[in-house]
Amino acid sequence: MSLILPLDEWPAQDQEMWLNLQAGGGPLDDCGALSHLRATSLKTLELRYARWLQWLTTSDANAITLPPARRATLPRLSAWLRDLSHTRPMTRLMFIDGVLRILSAADPTQDWSAQRRLKAGLKRTAGRGDRDRKLGRVLSSEVLFRAGLILATGHAEAAPTSLRRMMCLRDGTMIAMLALMPMRRRAFAGLRIGISLHVTADTLTVALPGDLTKSGQPWEAVVPQSVEPLLRRYVNEVRPYFLERGQQQHDVLWVGKTGLPFKENALGPRIADQTLKLTGRRIPPHFFRDAAATTLARSSPEHAKLIRPILAHTSFGTAEHHYIHAQTIEAGRDYADLINQKKKVCR
Structure with a gap:
């Protein structure tokens, strides 16, 4: 059985909600709350929400009859997370984030504070994702x-x-x-x-x-x-x-x-x-981008500043991370040189 409910099988109210969120504005109409997102971002949100709907269909069918925003109660989201316990923390965070982005955009007047606290806890647990998956796999x-x-x-x-x-x-x-x-x-x-x-x-x-x-x-x-x-x-x-x-x-x-x-x-x-x-x-392919950043960082702190334009990032966040990494590498080199010099003096 598929883990994702196809769009054409969504409840009518969910299909209408999703179309309205993407709708472009006209002379007399406002834009949908998510109309500014690119097609790839919208598709990602759609798949995450489709996973939520499939879970509701099989695990809590009565909830489907409720308005979309009213389904996402804290107990119900927590139950979904328990069924997602086999996935990585970052994956669970992305699912919850996708559902809440859609529903809070569709009904911004509802109190989402409890759900956002749940998301914040998931975010702390997930951290920066599973770094171990790249260990030994980022070559120059x-x-x-x-x-x-x-x-x-x-x-x-x-x-x-x-x-x-x-x-x-x-x-x-x-x-x-x-x-x-x-x-x-x-x-x-x-x-x-x-x-x-x-x-x-x-x-x-x-x-x-x-x-x-x-x-x-x-x-x-x-x-x-x-x-x-x-x-x-x-x-x-x-x-x-x-x-x-x-x-x-x-x-x-x-x-x-x-x-x-x-x-x-x-x-x-x-x-x-x-x-x-x-x-x-x-x-x-994505690890080639890590390879470029790592290669630049290991070259010198100054070269680490090239990461942003080469990888087409809009912010300096990744570049700064690798810049600090490069400084650490430079400090290690300087320390090693100092130790070698002291050894020569002792001789």
Whole structure:
């Protein structure tokens, strides 16, 4: 049984509420309370609320007859959390947060203080999420770039078939490019020639519109020279090979072996599988962003300040975190140098 209640199966009052929250305003109408959110954010909220509705349907069916805001009592939310106890603290927080964001926006006059205290407690428990999942899996950008280069050159040349060679060239190019241009998976998978990847005789430029960045702000950068030859070969040789093989014609940059666009949910596992073979560690696309931040931080505190523009963040929060990390590393280096100097004096 699905854990999510499909939108077309929601109670009529919930469907109406959800449509009203997203409605754009007209000359005589106000905008919906959530109409300012991007489509991806709305979809995330929809799925979290759909999980809540599915739980109510199976565990507390009588509550479905109540108005949406009246269902979210503290005892009922607590019961849902008990059934979610097998999930991570951050996951539980995200579910509760999604439901409360929707319901409090739909009925802002209701007293939500008890529910917000529940959310605050979940937030304290969740902290900054499960950091252990990244332990040992954040490599340097240099290591990841080298892995992509090896796949696109040595492994490709040794491939037994043309198809296998082209796949090595494509996967190696993706890994090398992500190592130097750590985009989010959705943005990377959504690159389109002539729209978000501009190809000229002199340069290759990535220009992401606001709807492909988390901040909502456009992001533009020239493809680094060290990865440009790989990307040009992919665009001029590998991609046309796949398109012809599958008799496809479109502008999506990354394609599968049948020429169809590489879907976001397939691209991530593909990169993770290849990095596991190349480095011994499974590195999904998002970890390339951690690799960039870590590489900059370990280089110097000044380089840590580059994190914000490279990762297209709107605030300095992440950059400051890694800046402090870099200062710690520098202090450790200075301390080690001091110890070595003292050892020389004692001799």
